[in-house]
Amino acid sequence: AQSVAQPEDQVNVAEGNPLTVKCTYSVSGNPYLFWYVQYPNRGLQFLLKYITGDNLVKGSYGFEAEFNKSQTSFHLKKPSALVSDSALYFCAVRDKGNQFYFGTGTSLTVIP
Amino acid sequence: DAGITQSPRHKVTETGTPVTLRCHQTENHRYMYWYRQDPGHGLRLIHYSYGVKDTDKGEVSDGYSVSRSKTEDFLLTLESATSSQTSVYFCAISAAERVYGYTFGSGTRLTVV
Numbered sequence: 001a002q003s004v005a006q007p008e009d010q011v012n013v014a015e016g017n018p019l020t021v022k023c024t025y026s027v028s029g030n031p032y033l034f035w036y037v038q039y040p041n042r043g044l045q046f047l048l049k050y051i052t053g054d055n056l057v058k059g060s061y062g063f064e065a066e067f068n069k070s071q072t073s074f075h076l077k078k079p080s081a082l083v084s085d086s087a088l089y090f091c092a093v094r095d096k097g098n099q100f101y102f103g104t105g106t107s108l109t110v111i112p
Numbered sequence: 113d114a115g116i117t118q119s120p121r122h123k124v125t126e127t128g129t130p131v132t133l134r135c136h137q138t139e140n141h142r143y144m145y146w147y148r149q150d151p152g153h154g155l156r157l158i159h160y161s162y163g164v165k166d167t168d169k170g171e172v173s174d175g176y177s178v179s180r181s182k183t184e185d186f187l188l189t190l191e192s193a194t195s196s197q198t199s200v201y202f203c204a205i206s207a208a209e210r211v212y213g214y215t216f217g218s219g220t221r222l223t224v225v
Contacts (some may be wrong), residue, residue, distance in 0.1 A: 004119035034213045034214075035217075036213075036214075041219075042203055042219070043216035043217050044202070044216040044219045044220060045215070045216070045220050046213050046215070049213055052203070076115075090154065090155065092157075092213075092214075094213070098143060098162070098206070098208070099157075099160075100145075100157075100204075100206075100213075100214060102154050102155040103154060104152070104153065105154045105155075
């Protein structure tokens, strides 16, 4: 069965420090992986995706994610966190049947 | 979000009453989805549609029905609202090709009292 796990409910990081939000997945076949961000009282917004090619993908707002097939991971990263990055982050995988599977979300707080 | 709107944005209703939420898209996308978002549960799929009059159940479909009579509209109906259906409801759309992700609506906050 397809699934996505975000092992951390909450991540705190100081402003200016690098941040990582973790995601692991389980899917049959080639994974199509996505990261979304949700700001308070808003819908989810697309950040980036991995389909094929380079394992490091770059997305919106300076975020990037590293695909690791052997570890079945797709961690979200940013070299220098901003207070405005504080939000809820969701990892998702799209399967062959056009279903999306979401993780439970990680709340990121960037401390000034 | 561009191309997708949800209505109403907020609603308070009484237990036992029917409620209909509307999702409208202008992208002509084939797939439309209804999710609910609750603390500790993330996003859970209620129903989805893969074309006009073609719908299927998600993981939490009990107590909900949907209809899609035209490409642009996907309606979610709570047949008899219960307090456990108090939640934030999100509609999402997607093109058929797997390389595309979702575009989400801004959500409907529903409170059942």
